Amino acid sequence: MSSQRKQYPFSYFEPKWQHRWAESQTYRTPNPGDDGFDASKPKYYVLDMFPYPSGEGLHVGHPEGYTATDILARWHRMRGYNVLHPMGWDAFGLPAEQYAVKTGQHPAATTARNVARFKIQLERIGFSYDWSREVNTTDPDYVRWTQWIFLQIYNAWFNPETNRAELINTYQGNDPDSVRLAYVAEMPVNWCPALGTVLANEEVVDGKSEVGGFPVERRPMRQWMLRITAFAERLLAGLVPLDWPESIKLLQKNWIGRSEGAFVKFAVENSEHRIPIEIYTTRPDTLFGATYMVLAPEHPLVATITTPEQKEAVENYIQTIASKSERDRQDASHEKTGVFTGASAINPVNEERIPIWIADYVLTGYGTGAIMAVPAHDDRDYEFAKKFHLPIQEVVRPIAPTFQEQTSEKQVAENTSLGGITSEEFAPGGIIPGGTGVPPVIHPIPQPSPPSCFTGEGIAINSGLLTGLPTADAKRKITTWLEERSLGRAAVQYKLRDWLFSRQRYWGEPFPIIWENGHHRALNASELPVRLPELDDFKPTGTAEPPLAKAKDWVHYSDTATRELNTMPQWAGSCWYYLRFCDPQNSSQFISKETAHYWLGDGKRTPGGVDLYVGGTEHAVLHLLYSRFWHMVIYDLGHLPTPEPFQRLVNQGIILGNDGQKMSKSRGNVVNPDEVIHDYGADAFRLYEMFMGPLEQMKPWSMKGVEGVYRFLARVWRLVMHETPDGEWQLIEALADIPPTPTQLRVLHATIKKVTADLGTLSFNTAIAQMMVCVNELTAAEKRPIAALRTLLILLSPFAPHIADELWEQLGKKFAEFEGHAHTQTWPQHDESLLIENEVEIVLQINGKVRGKLTVSKNAERARIEAAARADEKFSAHLQGKEILKVIVVPGKLVNFAVKN
RNA sequence: GCCGGCGUGGCGGAAUGGCAGACGCAACGGACUUAAAAUCCGUAGGAGCGAAAGCUCCGUGGGGGUUCGACUCCCCCCGCCGGCACCA
Numbered sequence: 010m011s012s013q014r015k016q017y018p019f020s021y022f023e024p025k026w027q028h029r030w031a032e033s034q035t036y037r038t039p040n041p042g043d044d045g046f047d048a049s050k051p052k053y054y055v056l057d058m059f060p061y062p063s064g065e066g067l068h069v070g071h072p073e074g075y076t077a078t079d080i081l082a083r084w085h086r087m088r089g090y091n092v093l094h095p096m097g098w099d100a101f102g103l104p105a106e107q108y109a110v111k112t113g114q115h116p117a118a119t120t121a122r123n124v125a126r127f128k129i130q131l132e133r134i135g136f137s138y139d140w141s142r143e144v145n146t147t148d149p150d151y152v153r154w155t156q157w158i159f160l161q162i163y164n165a166w167f168n169p170e171t172n173r174a175e176l177i178n179t180y181q182g183n184d185p186d187s188v189r190l191a192y193v194a195e196m197p198v199n200w201c202p203a204l205g206t207v208l209a210n211e212e213v214v215d216g217k218s219e220v221g222g223f224p225v226e227r228r229p230m231r232q233w234m235l236r237i238t239a240f241a242e243r244l245l246a247g248l249v250p251l252d253w254p255e256s257i258k259l260l261q262k263n264w265i266g267r268s269e270g271a272f273v274k275f276a277v278e279n280s281e282h283r284i285p286i287e288i289y290t291t292r293p294d295t296l297f298g299a300t301y302m303v304l305a306p307e308h309p310l311v312a313t314i315t316t317p318e319q320k321e322a323v324e325n326y327i328q329t330i331a332s333k334s335e336r337d338r339q340d341a342s343h344e345k346t347g348v349f350t351g352a353s354a355i356n357p358v359n360e361e362r363i364p365i366w367i368a369d370y371v372l373t374g375y376g377t378g379a380i381m382a383v384p385a386h387d388d389r390d391y392e393f394a395k396k397f398h399l400p401i402q403e404v405v406r407p408i409a410p411t412f413q414e415q416t417s418e419k420q421v422a423e424n425t426s427l428g429g430i431t432s433e434e435f436a437p438g439g440i441i442p443g444g445t446g447v448p449p450v451i452h453p454i455p456q457p458s459p460p461s462c463f464t465g466e467g468i469a470i471n472s473g474l475l476t477g478l479p480t481a482d483a484k485r486k487i488t489t490w491l492e493e494r495s496l497g498r499a500a501v502q503y504k505l506r507d508w509l510f511s512r513q514r515y516w517g518e519p520f521p522i523i524w525e526n527g528h529h530r531a532l533n534a535s536e537l538p539v540r541l542p543e544l545d546d547f548k549p550t551g552t553a554e555p556p557l558a559k560a561k562d563w564v565h566y567s568d569t570a571t572r573e574l575n576t577m578p579q580w581a582g583s584c585w586y587y588l589r590f591c592d593p594q595n596s597s598q599f600i601s602k603e604t605a606h607y608w609l610g611d612g613k614r615t616p617g618g619v620d621l622y623v624g625g626t627e628h629a630v631l632h633l634l635y636s637r638f639w640h641m642v643i644y645d646l647g648h649l650p651t652p653e654p655f656q657r658l659v660n661q662g663i664i665l666g667n668d669g670q671k672m673s674k675s676r677g678n679v680v681n682p683d684e685v686i687h688d689y690g691a692d693a694f695r696l697y698e699m700f701m702g703p704l705e706q707m708k709p710w711s712m713k714g715v716e717g718v719y720r721f722l723a724r725v726w727r728l729v730m731h732e733t734p735d736g737e738w739q740l741i742e743a744l745a746d747i748p749p750t751p752t753q754l755r756v757l758h759a760t761i762k763k764v765t766a767d768l769g770t771l772s773f774n775t776a777i778a779q780m781m782v783c784v785n786e787l788t789a790a791e792k793r794p795i796a797a798l799r800t801l802l803i804l805l806s807p808f809a810p811h812i813a814d815e816l817w818e819q820l821g822k823k824f825a826e827f828e829g830h831a832h833t834q835t836w837p838q839h840d841e842s843l844l845i846e847n848e849v850e851i852v853l854q855i856n857g858k859v860r861g862k863l864t865v866s867k868n869a870e871r872a873r874i875e876a877a878a879r880a881d882e883k884f885s886a887h888l889q890g891k892e893i894l895k896v897i898v899v900p901g902k903l904v905n906f907a908v909k910n
Numbered sequence: 911g912c913c914g915g916c917g918u919g920g921c922g923g924a925a926u927g928g929c930a931g932a933c934g935c936a937a938c939g940g941a942c943u944u945a946a947a948a949u950c951c952g953u954a955g956g957a958g959c960g961a962a963a964g965c966u967c968c969g970u971g972g973g974g975g976u977u978c979g980a981c982u983c984c985c986c987c988c989g990c991c992g993g994c995a996c997c998a
Contacts, residue, residue: 256915259914260914263912263914268997289998290998369996371996381998700922702922707916714935774922774923852928857980902929903929905979
């Protein structure tokens with residue numbers, strides 16, 4: 010292809026326009042108060058997820074979302090909006106540091122090189138970014154504010170009474186460090202010996218490091234944590250009014266993992282004294298079915314309660330668990346393991362003695378690290394009970410028999426035998442009524458194993474005071490009962506954990522924190538930014554000491570104080586970059602009140618500040634959740650006008666290789682944008698990215714497809730230009746300042762209508778298809794009405810801005826209608842009256858099958874349409890001898906005769 | 911295992927419950943050309959009948975249902991992709 014003659018001179022005019030746009034600062038967006046700012050226009054903030062500038066350069070996946078947002082940015086400018094459309098670099102990160110370890114090259118140097126390359130690549134695509142707002146997370150002027158925001162978090166606490174972050178000095182307790190939103194804790198972390206660093210949970214995949222695939226082990230370490238869990242409820246509730254895909258909201262919701270239940274105290278029966286063990290359950294209604302208890306192996310009371318006889322077995326078990334990798338432990342498919350501690354607990358609702366086990370299926374980090382086991386109504390407990398022959402006590406019956414139970418005699422029989430309880434036992438009798446002291450029926454081992462356990466909701470049975478109550482009522486009643494006796498209380502739990510915020514790395518933001526006499530202390534804002542020290546060796550220390558420990562002078566803050574050695578994770582910089590874009594050069598604030606208020610809005614109409622945020626699903630949970638959390642804290646502290654960062658979110662789909670496989674170097678199916686642009690031009694590249702299919706869908710790349718849209722653009726070019734024998738491009742003779750034909754007008758206005766509507770729904774592929782229809786129509790015409798071409802070029806301009814501006818300029822040489830540029834024109838509006846056809850073709854159906862067609866006047870009435878259908882000879886032949894049951898007439902569409910066969 | 915998403919020609923994909931396959935790719939036929947490429951015009955879901963105009967049947971992963979009418983709505987099943995993975 011590259012050797013082939015070009016169908017239109019894109020390699021001449023695309024760079025030409027890119028230079029012109031850059032020189033005239035066409036896409037610079039003034040802020041409120043700046044010269045050229047028009048306060049009367051509405052604002053539109055359209056944002057891309059900024060890239061990590063890797064050494065690989067751009068691949069065709071990046072520009073997919075970028076092209077979509079660029080089209081929308083350009084479209085909104087043409088519709089009279091002030092558009093904020095910036096780009097920057099998420100430039101801290103592990104790859105640059107690993108490269109530095111290998112080559113000794115400073116990460117700042119490689120990062121700068123990669124950024125330069127990425128920028129050139131983006132510029133070649135003709136994106137309309139306001140480059141005067143470019144930010145780089147590694148820039149000290151940016152780091153200053155990342156550190157400043159960290160200090161806001163550090164100097165804040167979550168006040169449960171106001172349900173918001175407040176300054177730490179409003180805290181009345183005597184140990185403020187215990188409630189700060191940034192705190193230090195000894196945490197079991199993912200220590201990766203090969204990388205010499207800890208990793209966040211999300212950086213560990215299948216027990217190995219996401220980067221490099223090295224083994225990861227658990228090890229306790231002193232870490233900075235951010236108290237994101239305090240905001241769990243608001244992070245959950247805040248999702249509701251956001252215009253995000255429901256699937257993404259669900260992912261976040263599940264990640265936060267809210268559950269309602271109760272804490273319940275069980276007393277341990279011990280020769281010495283009674284120690285209460287607190288458990289968490291979401292099903293307090295099944296308390297009467299608790300036949301044993303399980304503690305996590307790491308539970309602090311394990312050593313205390315274990316009997317001398319069981320000591321050895323318990324210790325061996327704990328040893329085995331400790332030596333297991335996190336991966337093996339987390340693997341839910343492995344068989345349940347555990348040992349008996351020898352101790353027993355008393356079930357508070359029925360005074361029943363139940364054994365206490367330890368098992369690794371109970372996790373330390375959730376709830377209280379201890380559970381009551383109800384094998385009849387919990388899959389895990391059921392599996393465990395079967396394996397260790399523990400009793401199973403049914404306490405909930407399904408309300409309605411299932412379909413299978415209704416139809417299968419066998420199932421009914423089996424169900425009745427479940428727990429050996431018949432329907433008569435619903436009435437008090439064999440079961441403990443509340444407080445009567447009658448012992449519960451716990452079946453001895455061995456017993457016939459129930460066929461399965463029932464985890465749904467139903468009616469309580471065998472449950473004393475709860476018997477006969479539906480699950481929801483039973484939960485309420487037993488919780489009240491427990492609360493009255495101080496045996497338990499209602500509680501809400503979340504799966505969400507606090508955010509492990511420190512990394513033992515070089516290439517990240519240093520903490521603005523020093524240590525003095527064993528206490529941490531914040532630096533003053535005036536001391537920011539804390540810059541990274543120079544190092545000539547970036548290798549991990551090999552111990553848990555971060556690389557910054559090597560910079561002895563830097564570490565020494567004063568004779569009594571040393572600097573924090575950890576750095577922040579990569580998420581830190583990307584948590585707030587969308588804010589800095591509003592006011593990137595502000596040296597006294599991270600964002601001014603005025604710019605924040607303008608670009609983010611007042612938070613009243615919509616909670617989110619950014620109007621549209623486009624990026625990959627891989628950030629569905631962490632980046633978006635962390636950003637929301639930071640935003641919330643800064644908002645609470647009064648620095649931001651909106652409670653949420655991103656109002657509308659769209660995920661672009663992954664672009665696969667030609668072979669339908671994920672693009673990767675090893676498969677050799679990676680497409681380089683530079684080559685595509687060299688061969689077909691930036692406009693064709695942009696157009697193909699959008700024409701492939703729906704933005705959100707995964708789809709394979711096809712060079713043939715690129716050629717298709719390239720040919721389309723060449724057809725547009727030839728609507729206006731032709732090549733002379735000596736290779737010059739000239740305006741064609743057929744251009745004429747004449748009114749378009751009615752058909753042309755109809756197609757043109759249908760195109761205005763469809764392109765406009767499709768841009769609103771981000772259906773770029775169908776918008777382009779409609780423009781193709783329009784071009785096909787105009788190509789067929791002998792005379793080319795310039796009014797039609799004018800509109801077409803305006804519509805095309807957001808998609809293919811170079812060719813639109815070039816043809817506009819060419820036409821402007823001859824026709825006065827082409828003033829200025831295509832991209833500065835006002836977006837056209839369609840005229841609905843031009844779309845209406847006087848004659849419409851309607852379909853004649855029999856029982857829904859097409860049996861004929863008929864052309865009628867557009868406003869023909871039902872009766873006339875039906876009569877016309879009956880009068881149609883060919884069609885009515887099909888009706889011969891049939892009994893007509895019903896006639897459906899949809900005016901302008903069809904007539905359907907329902908007949909009896 | 912649980913939760914989401916998706917299954918439409920040879921391919922990418924279109925279709926407020928109303929003519930399935932818009933638009934593009936690949937293919938085929940024609941025009942232009944010494945020839946090819948490019949371009950332009952045209953054909954085209956599959957099977958069958960017909961000399962032809964045309965006609966019939968089958969078709970949106972599979973099976974049922976609702977409806978005059980289902981790619982579209984409901985139920986069950988299968989396959990692929992993504993997320994979570996013992997969260998009590």
